[in-house]
Amino acid sequence: MATKRALAQQLGVVAGFDDPKAPLEQYRTPPELAAHLIHLADLRGDLEGRTVVDLGCGTGMLALGAALRGPERVVGLDLDPDPLRTARDNERKVASSTSVSWVRGDAERAPLSTDPGETTVVMNPPFGAQSGNEHADRAFLATTADLAGVSYSIHNAGSREFVASFADDEGGEVTDSYAAEFELPRQFDHHSDESRTISAEVFRIEWDR
Template identity: 70%
Template sequence: MATKSALTQQLGVVVGFDDPRADLEQYRTPPDLAAHLVHTADLQGDVEGKTVVDLGCGTGMLALGAALRGPEAVVGIDIDPAPLATARENERRIGTASVVSWVRGDATAAPFWPGTETTVIMNPPFGAQQGNEHADRAFLATAADIADVSYSIHNADSADFVEAFAEDNGGEVTHAFRAEFDLPKAFDFHTDDRRNIDVEVFRIDW
């Protein structure tokens, strides 16, 4: 198994959004955070030989990280076709041996059921935009429907919500860790050139 630092370096070539949409909270997942999540999932036996589904995959950071760790299959799903085109370009940059299927679809509507052991990985919208509160709830609902295990990134101090949602839907949070999300300025309403925000990553056994 390659090291987490090696995975971070490999993911450094993954580019972000050309024209990000605020309503979809489109931000590039930092390579070090993506590598941490994927490496942790791999250590738990949740990547190699499994079907890995990235819900709201954007330009493919998490999906491509998983693809470098020997999964049976990887599927990236996003409702916006523009980042999916970038994700395909990123796949060529990475040069992974695993084939990734990029699917345009609504990640909150369970567009398919893989039918095999499935791990969901995702960086869902945090619900920071007005009218988009609790957007991550719908992504967790899809994970509950299609996954055996999921890993998801949420705002800091989301433990009570995530644990309660998991319990209400037949799941259990087995692991959690805090991390930082490096957020460069992407929209006009951002006042800082970049910010570090605190996040939490949760592993849920469904």
């Protein structure tokens, strides 16, 4: 198994959004954070030989990280066709042994059929920071509860009570969590600073399947 640092270096070539859309909260997941999440999933035996679904995959950071760790199949799902085109280019750069199926679709009504017992979801859903988009991550979790036996997801700091309560309502359980920080560059007009540090939390959930 390659080290977490080596994985982050491999993911460093993954390009971000050419024209990010604020309502969709399109931000590139930092390679270091993606590598941490994927490495943890690999250590827990949640990738190898399984189907991995990246909900709201954007330009493919988490999907491609998973594809480098020996899953049976990887699917990247996103509503916006533009980042999916970038994701296909990124796949060629990363050159993983497992190919990725890039699917255009709404993560809230995912056009996917999976065996939950053999499926892992990885995702960096919208935090719901935009007006009118509050609790956007709730819909992503609801889809995850239908698709997966285990999931790894990134949420805004302070989300543990909400995530744990939602999982419990759906027969799931938060088994692991850790805090994370990453630098968010200025990319929208409403951003006043050149960059700012975002505090986040990553959760592993086992869903009752």
